[in-house]
Amino acid sequence: MSLLQISNLCLWIGSHEILKDINLEVAPGEIVAVTGESGSGKSMSAFSVMGLLPDSAVATGQITLEGQDLLTLTETQMCGLRGRDIGMVFQEPMSALNPVKTIGDQVMETILIHKALPPDLARKRARELLDRVGLPADRFPLSRYPHELSGGQRQRVVIAMAIALRPKLLIADEPTTALDVTTQAQILALLRDLVQEYDMGLMIITHDLAVVADLADRIVVMRHGVVVEAGSTQGLLANMQHPYTRMLFAASNHQVTLPSAPPASPLLEVKGAVRDYALPRKSLFARPGHFRAVKQVSFTLNRGERLGLVGESGCGKSTLTRAILGLEPLQGGNITLDGIPITTEPNPEIRRRMQVVFQDPFGSFNPRHRVDRLVSEPFHTLPNPPRGRDRTELIAETLRAVGLRPEDAQKYIHQFSGGQRQRIAIARALITRPELILFDEAVSALDVSVRAQILDLLAELCEAYQLTYLFISHDLSVVRTITDRCLVMQKGEIVEAGPTEQIFGTPQHPYTRSLISAAPVLPEIDLGAA
Amino acid sequence: MLRYALKRGLSLAVSLVVASLVIFFVIEVAPGDPASFMLGLNAEPDTVAALRSELGLDQSKLARYLSWVSGMVTGDFGMSYTYRTPVAGMISDRLWVSLPLALYALALSTLIAFPAGIYAAARRGKPGDMAVMGATQLGVAVPNFWFAMILVLIFAINLRWFGAGGFAGWDKGFDTAMHSLTLPAIALALPQAAILARVMRSALLDILGEDFMRTARAKGLSRRQALWRHGLRNALIPVLTIIGLQFSFLLAGAIIIEQVFFLPGLGRLVFQAISSRDLIVVESVVMILVFAVITVNFLVDLAYALVDPRLRSRT
Structure with a gap:
C-alpha cells in the first residue's frame, strides 16, 4: 500500500477551481516530484495534504496517509499529525524561521509540541538533528539566531525541524529555488540521504526540471490544476506522451542562435x-x-x-x-x-x-502609468524627444519589435502576464536605440x-x-x-x-x-x- | 548587548545636553522681562534693575546657562520668580502626582489593549473583531475631557464610588491616593488603549502573514499556539514604540484632565508658570519632561533589543 494517496482531489477557492481531479501517490522511501509552471496548482496540492489551505478553500476527494483520510480529520487531529507524521520544508529559508527565537528552540518545538520527549531529551535530540543536517555544534550552537545563518544553513534548520520526529512523509515546496547552485546541490543530496535513512516518502515540488530529472523516482507534471502526465522518471523521460510535457522539457533546455559578433572595438x-x-564601527572611536x-x-x-x-x-x-x-x-x-x-x-x-x-x-514599472508612458520614459534623455505622431509611431514600432501590439500602448501594466511585462521592459530599454x-x-x-x-x-x-x-x-x-x-x-x-x-x-x-x-x-x- | 546599552546611554546624554541648550535659549528669546512683569507696569526702572540683579538676569547668557545646568545637576532648580519658593520643591510635589498618574494610566491602557488587540487579531473579520474595532474607533474619537466628565457624573455624583476631584495626597496612604487617581487614570487610559489595541491588532495581523507562522503551523502548532508563541513577540516592536510615545504624552499632556479633576500636576504647574512669565519654572519643568521622554526612549530602545536579537548584534 502506498504511503500517501491522493484520489480525485478537487479544490475550490471561492468560485475558482484550483485543482481538478488530482490523482497522485507516494510510497515509503520514494521521491515524487510534482512539477509545472506557476499557477499549475503544484503548491496547492501540497498545502491540501498539510491541511493548511486558505479559509475559503473547499477540498473534495480523498487524501489518505496510510489509509487514514486526512480530509475527514478535525483541525485538532490535523495539528497532531502535522510535524509528527508529515513534515514540510518551504521555499524561502530567509523568512521561514522566526527571527526572535534561537534555532535550538525552534527545532525543539517540533518535539515538545507533540510531547514526544521531555525538554532535556528534546534538547539533546535537537542537537543530534542539527549535527545530522550538517550544522555541527562548534559552529552552530543551539543558541544561534536565524539572522546569523546563511540561506542554505537556514534551510538546513528548517529541514531539521521537519524531520525531528521522523515523519513518514516529507513535503518540500521549492526547497532550493532561493538558493545558489552549489548550496542547492548540497541540500538536494541531504534530502536524498534522509529519505533513504528514514525510509520517508518525499513529495518535492519544483519548477526546475533539471532538479526533477536528477532526484525523483517518479514525476508528476501539472498544468492549470490538472495532472497532465505522471510516470517513473526513466519511463517519462524516455517516452513523453503529453505535448505540454515535451514543451516544458524543450523550453528548459532552450537554445538560441546568435548572429556572429562584429570585430572587436x-x-x-x-x-x-x-x-x-x-x-558599522567596532567601537565608538575606531x-x-x-x-x-x-x-x-x-x-x-x-x-x-x-x-x-x-x-x-x-x-x-x-x-x-x-x-x-x-x-x-x-x-x-x-x-x-x-x-x-x-x-x-x-x-x-x-x-x-x-x-x-x-x-x-x-x-520595475509604475502601476498607474499606461504602457506608452512607461515605454517612452527614456525620451527625457534625448535632446529632441519625438512628439505627436512621431512619438506614437516610435512606441508602436518598438512594441512590435518585442512581439506586442501597438494597441497595447493604452493598457496598464497589471493587464499583462509576467512574460509580456518583461517584453515591455525590453521595449523601454530599446526605445532610445541604446x-x-x-x-x-x-x-x-x-x-x-x-x-x-x-x-x-x-x-x-x-x-x-x-x-x-x-x-x-x-x-x-x-x-x-x-x-x-x-x-x-x-x-x-x-x-x-x-x-x-x-x-x-x-x-x-x-x-x-x-x-x-x-x-x-x-x-x-x-x-x-x- | 552591553555595548548596545552603552551606545544608547551615550546618545541619551548627548540628547539631554542638546535639549537643555535649546530649552534655555528658546525661552531666553521669548519676549517679556520677568522682573518688569513681576513688579507691574508702574514700577520704577531702578526697582526693576535691582530685581533683575537679584534674580541674576543681568549676568551673561552663558553664565546663567551654566549656573542653571550645574544647579539642576545638584538638585537646585533655583527660586520661582512668582512664588519665591524653591522650584525643586514645587516640581517634586507635582511630579508625585503626574508620574504615578501617567504610570497608572499606562498600566491600565496596556492591560486593556493587549487582550483586546490579540483577541481581535485572532478573530480577524469575525464578529468579535468587529466589536473590538468598533469600540476602539469610539475610544479614539471621544475626547478624553468629555469622557472624564461622564465618568465623574456616573461614578462620583450618581454612584459615589469616587471623589469628583482633588488629590488626597500620599500621606493618607497608598490606597487612598491611588483611589483618588483612579477616575483620571481611566479617563486618560481609554483613548490610549484604543490606539494601542489597534496597533497591536495590525502588528499581529502583519506577523500572521509571515512565512514563519506557516512553518509553525506545519510543525503541528494550532493557530492559537502559533499566535502566542511566534506572533506576539514579533509584534511587540511597533507596540513598544507606541507605548513609549504614549507615556511621554501621558506625563506632559494630562493638563486638561488635571483641570477637570483638580489635580495639582505638572501640566497645571507649567500652564500657570507660562501665564505669569515664571521662566525659571517653565525651563525646569520642560527640562524634567524632556529628561523623562528621553529616558523612556532609552528604555524602549533597551526593550527593543530584549525582544529582537537582530538589534543586539547590529551595534
Missing part, C-alpha cells in the same frame, strides 16, 4: 573598479571598517558583443552592475562608455546610450516556456538591432546560450573570463568547475520522437 571599459561598503564588494575588476565589452556575468549571490555582480549604471560611486578605478567616464552624476548622454532591464517585471543594454537577472523570475520566448526575442533583436549587452545571471544554462563571452565572478573578483563555450566546455578555475558541476543538468532527451 571597445564600448564599455571597466578598469580596476573597486567598490567598498562601510561597516575608524569604521569596510567591506570590499568589488575588488579591482577590469574587463572590456566590445561593440556588438554579448557578454555574460555569472556568480553566486554575494559575489558582487549586482554591485558591479549598479556601478556600471552610475548608481553607486567607485572607490577606485574607472568605468567608461565609449570613452565617456561614468559617474554618479546624472548624465543624459550616458543614460541614452545605456539602458537596463531588471529582474522583477512588475516591480548602444548597450544591461540585463540584470532579466529572465530569472519567468516560467521556462516564457523564458524560452524571451531568449528567442533577444536573439531576434540581436539580429535586427546589433545589440550589445551585459547579461548578469546566476543561471548557467541561460548564460551559456545567450552570450558569446563570459565572466565568472567570485568574492568580488573575476576569476575566469573567456569565450562562453570554452568556459563551459573546459573550465580552468576550480570555482568555475564547482559551479558547473553543481548545476543540475537535464539529460539528453530525444524530443523529436512522436
Whole structure:
C-alpha cells in the first residue's frame, strides 16, 4: 500500500477551481516530484495534504496517509499529525524561521509540541538533528539566531525541524529555488540521504526540471490544476506522451542562435573598479571598517558583443552592475562608455546610450502609468524627444519589435502576464536605440516556456538591432546560450573570463568547475520522437 | 548587548545636553522681562534693575546657562520668580502626582489593549473583531475631557464610588491616593488603549502573514499556539514604540484632565508658570519632561533589543 494517496482531489477557492481531479501517490522511501509552471496548482496540492489551505478553500476527494483520510480529520487531529507524521520544508529559508527565537528552540518545538520527549531529551535530540543536517555544534550552537545563518544553513534548520520526529512523509515546496547552485546541490543530496535513512516518502515540488530529472523516482507534471502526465522518471523521460510535457522539457533546455559578433572595438571599459561598503564601527572611536564588494575588476565589452556575468549571490555582480549604471560611486578605478567616464552624476548622454532591464517585471514599472508612458520614459534623455505622431509611431514600432501590439500602448501594466511585462521592459530599454543594454537577472523570475520566448526575442533583436549587452545571471544554462563571452565572478573578483563555450566546455578555475558541476543538468532527451 | 546599552546611554546624554541648550535659549528669546512683569507696569526702572540683579538676569547668557545646568545637576532648580519658593520643591510635589498618574494610566491602557488587540487579531473579520474595532474607533474619537466628565457624573455624583476631584495626597496612604487617581487614570487610559489595541491588532495581523507562522503551523502548532508563541513577540516592536510615545504624552499632556479633576500636576504647574512669565519654572519643568521622554526612549530602545536579537548584534 502506498504511503500517501491522493484520489480525485478537487479544490475550490471561492468560485475558482484550483485543482481538478488530482490523482497522485507516494510510497515509503520514494521521491515524487510534482512539477509545472506557476499557477499549475503544484503548491496547492501540497498545502491540501498539510491541511493548511486558505479559509475559503473547499477540498473534495480523498487524501489518505496510510489509509487514514486526512480530509475527514478535525483541525485538532490535523495539528497532531502535522510535524509528527508529515513534515514540510518551504521555499524561502530567509523568512521561514522566526527571527526572535534561537534555532535550538525552534527545532525543539517540533518535539515538545507533540510531547514526544521531555525538554532535556528534546534538547539533546535537537542537537543530534542539527549535527545530522550538517550544522555541527562548534559552529552552530543551539543558541544561534536565524539572522546569523546563511540561506542554505537556514534551510538546513528548517529541514531539521521537519524531520525531528521522523515523519513518514516529507513535503518540500521549492526547497532550493532561493538558493545558489552549489548550496542547492548540497541540500538536494541531504534530502536524498534522509529519505533513504528514514525510509520517508518525499513529495518535492519544483519548477526546475533539471532538479526533477536528477532526484525523483517518479514525476508528476501539472498544468492549470490538472495532472497532465505522471510516470517513473526513466519511463517519462524516455517516452513523453503529453505535448505540454515535451514543451516544458524543450523550453528548459532552450537554445538560441546568435548572429556572429562584429570585430572587436571597445564600448564599455571597466578598469580596476573597486567598490567598498562601510561597516558599522567596532567601537565608538575606531575608524569604521569596510567591506570590499568589488575588488579591482577590469574587463572590456566590445561593440556588438554579448557578454555574460555569472556568480553566486554575494559575489558582487549586482554591485558591479549598479556601478556600471552610475548608481553607486567607485572607490577606485574607472568605468567608461565609449570613452565617456561614468559617474554618479546624472548624465543624459550616458543614460541614452545605456539602458537596463531588471529582474522583477512588475516591480520595475509604475502601476498607474499606461504602457506608452512607461515605454517612452527614456525620451527625457534625448535632446529632441519625438512628439505627436512621431512619438506614437516610435512606441508602436518598438512594441512590435518585442512581439506586442501597438494597441497595447493604452493598457496598464497589471493587464499583462509576467512574460509580456518583461517584453515591455525590453521595449523601454530599446526605445532610445541604446548602444548597450544591461540585463540584470532579466529572465530569472519567468516560467521556462516564457523564458524560452524571451531568449528567442533577444536573439531576434540581436539580429535586427546589433545589440550589445551585459547579461548578469546566476543561471548557467541561460548564460551559456545567450552570450558569446563570459565572466565568472567570485568574492568580488573575476576569476575566469573567456569565450562562453570554452568556459563551459573546459573550465580552468576550480570555482568555475564547482559551479558547473553543481548545476543540475537535464539529460539528453530525444524530443523529436512522436 | 552591553555595548548596545552603552551606545544608547551615550546618545541619551548627548540628547539631554542638546535639549537643555535649546530649552534655555528658546525661552531666553521669548519676549517679556520677568522682573518688569513681576513688579507691574508702574514700577520704577531702578526697582526693576535691582530685581533683575537679584534674580541674576543681568549676568551673561552663558553664565546663567551654566549656573542653571550645574544647579539642576545638584538638585537646585533655583527660586520661582512668582512664588519665591524653591522650584525643586514645587516640581517634586507635582511630579508625585503626574508620574504615578501617567504610570497608572499606562498600566491600565496596556492591560486593556493587549487582550483586546490579540483577541481581535485572532478573530480577524469575525464578529468579535468587529466589536473590538468598533469600540476602539469610539475610544479614539471621544475626547478624553468629555469622557472624564461622564465618568465623574456616573461614578462620583450618581454612584459615589469616587471623589469628583482633588488629590488626597500620599500621606493618607497608598490606597487612598491611588483611589483618588483612579477616575483620571481611566479617563486618560481609554483613548490610549484604543490606539494601542489597534496597533497591536495590525502588528499581529502583519506577523500572521509571515512565512514563519506557516512553518509553525506545519510543525503541528494550532493557530492559537502559533499566535502566542511566534506572533506576539514579533509584534511587540511597533507596540513598544507606541507605548513609549504614549507615556511621554501621558506625563506632559494630562493638563486638561488635571483641570477637570483638580489635580495639582505638572501640566497645571507649567500652564500657570507660562501665564505669569515664571521662566525659571517653565525651563525646569520642560527640562524634567524632556529628561523623562528621553529616558523612556532609552528604555524602549533597551526593550527593543530584549525582544529582537537582530538589534543586539547590529551595534
